């Protein structure tokens with residue numbers, strides 16, 4: 001089994017609901033607390049497993065805002081695991097989820113330097129490394145209804161831009177989406193072989209603004225009538 005996320009860059013609206021749901025769940029779950037520093041003061045900051053970047057691509061009027069959620073990619077060949085001197089960072093054989101054993105982590109930061117995706121954050125309060133767990137305490141919780149055994153970010157996303165599943169199962173929704181929509185890895189050239197995939201934004205046909213604004217014959221007549229009536 002190889003669990004991970006598919007994120008649809010075409011429908012993500014950058015609302016940050018996934019990041020907030022992640023923070024809420026993981027602050028109250030087994031991994032928490034995700035510390036906030038100066039939450040009500042100047043320059044507040046804190047530990048987030050999931051962050052959303054925003055990019056503008058293309059030139060006006062054919063530009064488009066791309067919202068890009070980023071969290072741990074649960075890489076197949078993750079250097080964050082191999083560089084860890086204490087064995088705190090590990091990748092589970094049974095489902096491919098990359099985790100940090102909080103009791104073994106000494107906060108040396110090696111793993112965050114090894115991660116090219118910026119997916120790890122040192123919690124200065126606990127002195128340990130924190131990262132996306134794929135809501136490991138939720139996806140296996142049999143006391144929850146099956147539909148709720150998904151990461152909090154997936155359940156929360158109002159645009160339904162996030163999908164969770166097993167990439168080793170060719171019939172899973174995530175595998176199908178990757179097949180049908182050319183799901184991409186982020187920076188595959190680095191060789192980490194990330195499990196998470198992104199569905200690229202669809203190419204929209206640009207609206208021919210010049211043509212739309214050019215008045216038609218009927219429009220010209222209407223303008224003339226309006227002017228005459230207004231006199």
Ligand code: SF4
Nearest residue numbers: 072073075078080115
């Ligand atoms: S995204 Fe970063 S932290 Fe997550 S598995 Fe890959 S290298 Fe490790």
Ligand code: SF4
Nearest residue numbers: 084105106108109111
């Ligand atoms: S910060 Fe913790 S998890 Fe990361 S390499 Fe050091 S001991 Fe391992």
